[in-house]
Amino acid sequence: MAEYALILVSTILVNNFVLVKFLGLCPFMGVSRKLETAMGMGLATTFVLTLSSVASYMVNAYMLEPFGLEYLRTIAFIVVIAGVVQFTEMLVHKTSPMLYQVLGIFLPLITTNCAVLGVALLNTQAQHSFLESAIYGFGAAVGFSLVLVLFAAMRERLAVADVPVPFQGAAVSLVTAGLMSLAFMGFSGLVK
């Protein structure tokens, strides 16, 4: 049990995918302009990441490894992720049309979120078990959502702040993200 808690803390804070591993930076910059969309994106990514890390574990363990086809991992995982995202889109469209409208184009764009492929590949690299993969994926997604929401809250304040002209726009956002990353580095040492 302690082992699973450790994986969670490690993925959410210490080895945060966005701020420490620098994966999934595009939605981090793209969807963080408004708090609401950031929350919606965080929810959708959490769902997709957990599901796709489980699915890619199964594909890897039961289809690739028995036949010695580990070199096909990348392409197989991309197929898995694309399928899971498409499935999620249909599910969201049916169950919550409001969320579907809010997320809009960002939902299919999760396919190209490098954090999703990163989690699947890191899972096989670390030789996680089934449950460990699921928790690793979930933790990574929670960490992603956490920093996305935090960053969106900061950017909403930045939008009305008096920023010097050379720093306006993307520059100040990147500086903020860098400072956030620096702050998250402070968690290293919490878990070995």
Add this chain to the structure above:
Amino acid sequence: MLEAILILTLIAVVFGLLLGFAAIRFKVEGDPIVDQIDSLLPQTQCGQCGYAGCRPYATAIAADEADINQCPPGGETVILSLADLLGKDPKPLSEEHGVEKPKMVAVIDEQTCIGCTLCIQACPVDCILGAGKQMHTVIEKECTGCELCLPPCPVDCILMVEVGSDPSTWKWPYPGQKEPQA
């Protein structure tokens, strides 16, 4: 080599089947007739039909819960086009829902306005501009003339003004109709 191709094909087929199943299972059925009815309604959101706005009224018409003659702002034109769309017999505007009036817009008497923001909350199309203890004003272009802002005003400073015709909006009157006095 062969088994690599087979395995990849298998993965693709499995996900293809899953998605095909999901497409049938989670199919979203839009109701195009509601959209068509909604596009005929005048979008004043005035609520005179007894529903919260034009869209709910359109849904009620589509479900056969409401009659087609409950829209005073739309008047005869809307009744005729709705009858045409739904294949029903046109009937005169129902009296209990109001009478057809010429197009009006709300105007705020800015001297009297106390800046209470009550009319802003009442406006269904968000066309009243103002803030607490500041003078309010109506964006005339956006106003639908629904009169929903009149009852909440504590100082009765909102007037309904008929939109007269000017050289850019004037048109020939229909045969048998008297030309309105400008």
